[in-house]
Structure formats: structure tokens, C-alpha cells
Amino acid sequence: NAGVxxxxxxxxxxxxxxxxxxxxxxxxxxxVYWYRQLPEEGLKFMVYLQKENIIDESGMPKERFSAEFxxxxxxxxxxxxxxxxxxxxxxxxxxxxxxGHGYTxxxxxxxxxx
Amino acid sequence: xxxxxxxxxxxxxxxxxxSILNCDYTNSMFDYFLWYKKYPAEGPTFLISISSIKDKNxxxxxxxxxxxxxxxxxxxxxxxxxxxxAVYFCAASGQAGNxxxxxxxxxxxxxxxx
Numbered sequence: 001n002a003g004v005x006x007x008x009x010x011x012x013x014x015x016x017x018x019x020x021x022x023x024x025x026x027x028x029x030x031x032v033y034w035y036r037q038l039p040e041e042g043l044k045f046m047v048y049l050q051k052e053n054i055i056d057e058s059g060m061p062k063e064r065f066s067a068e069f070x071x072x073x074x075x076x077x078x079x080x081x082x083x084x085x086x087x088x089x090x091x092x093x094x095x096x097x098x099x100g101h102g103y104t105x106x107x108x109x110x111x112x113x114x
Numbered sequence: 115x116x117x118x119x120x121x122x123x124x125x126x127x128x129x130x131x132x133s134i135l136n137c138d139y140t141n142s143m144f145d146y147f148l149w150y151k152k153y154p155a156e157g158p159t160f161l162i163s164i165s166s167i168k169d170k171n172x173x174x175x176x177x178x179x180x181x182x183x184x185x186x187x188x189x190x191x192x193x194x195x196x197x198x199x200a201v202y203f204c205a206a207s208g209q210a211g212n213x214x215x216x217x218x219x220x221x222x223x224x225x226x227x228x
Binding site for chain 1: 118150155156157158159160203205214215216217218219220221
């Protein structure tokens with residue numbers, strides 16, 4: 001029973017490039033959450049998705065960031081035209097139902113923008 | 115505005131003794147509180163939680179206490195073991211639209227010395 005799988009584990013992008021971060025939730029989990037941890041900070045909520053629906057994107061920056069969770073395949077967090085300030089650890093979590101508190105986190109993707 | 119505060123960035127404890135990690139919150143709408151443990155280069159791992167209708171929850175060596183009037187919770191680890199050395203995050207969620215996004219503290223780094 002695989003856990004939440006995130007890839008890549010490490011991603012290096014030059015300023016202006018696009019970054020795509022992937023998250024496969026645990027089997028049977030239909031809710032996905034993305035969090036970001038900037039250096040020296042706690043985790044900050046970005047977006048909450050269900051299959052083919054964005055439920056809450058109140059934590060997403062207004063520009064350059066988008067997320068999707070298609071009917072088939074992993075959830076994708078996409079950052080266009082990356083800047084140095086986007087360098088952070090991005091964590092994905094999944095849960096089995098909307099009201100559940102039982103998040104399971106992936107190991108994260110560490111994005112470095114050079 | 116930090117709604118969940120962990121005022122001690124670090125804590126050092128001798129093996130076998132009690133570790134007490136503290137967390138304060140400001141939003142009285144929070145109704146569920148969780149503690150997560152995080153090792154370097156890994157995602158957070160759920161440790162223990164407590165609903166606002168309780169004042170104590172115990173699971174093995176871990177006990178969480180909630181004081182709603184003071185908007186304060188604490189995690190007790192007894193006895194502490196070297197393997198407990200990690201960063202501990204306090205998180206809270208509220209009822210808004212049944213959306214279980216979590217609001218996180220900045221974490222407390224616990225070092226348990228042999």
C-alpha cells in the first residue's frame with residue numbers, strides 16, 4: 001500500500017522556466033492538498049483539490065501558480081516563469097474523505113530556482 | 115498574522131525525561147488540533163490529535179492537552195527517546211465549509227540527548 005508519492009524529489013530550474021510538481025495520492029484517497037514550506041517558515045496551505053475540482057485555492061499566489069487533479073493521473077502543481085522566491089519545499093497530502101483529518105503527506109519536492 | 119504559534123523554536127531534553135512542546139492559537143473557530151513530527155528531507159508524519167470537545171488525548175508515550183479558555187495546547191512525550199529528535203508542528207483546523215485545510219505553527223525542533 002504505497003503512500004503519497006511525489007516526484008521529482010529535487011527540481012532545479014532557472015529563472016523564467018516552468019516547474020511541474022506531481023503528486024499521486026494514496027490508493028482510495030480522493031482529496032489532495034498542496035502545502036509550501038519556505039526556508040525558516042512553517043507549512044502554508046496552497047490549494048485543496050478533489051478529482052477534477054478545485055475546492056479551495058485561497059493560498060495560491062494570484063499569478064504563475066496553478067493546480068489540477070484530473071480524473072486520471074496525478075495531481076500537478078505548475079509554476080510558470082519561476083523566480084528565486086519560489087525556492088521552497090512543496091508538500092502534497094491526501095485524505096480519504098472531505099471531512100477527514102487524517103492527512104498523509106508525501107516526502108515533498110524541493111524546488112531550487114537558480 | 116500567525117494564528118497558530120509555537121514560541122519555542124527549539125527544545126533540548128535528556129533521554130528518559132519528559133518533553134513538553136507548547137502551542138497557542140488565536141482563532142476561537144478552530145475545533146481540531148493536530149501534532150505532526152517531521153524529520154529532515156521527509157514529509158510531516160501525523161502523531162496525535164485532539165478535538166475541541168476534549169481536554170486530553172493519550173496515545174502511548176504521547177499525550178496532548180487542550181486548554182480552550184487559554185487557547186493553548188501542549189504535547190507531552192514521556193519518556194523521551196533519541197529517536198524522538200525531530201521538528202514538531204502544531205496544526206489547527208476549523209469548520210469553514212467542512213474544508214479541512216490546516217493552519218500550521220512554525221515548529222519546535224526537539225533534541226533528545228542520550
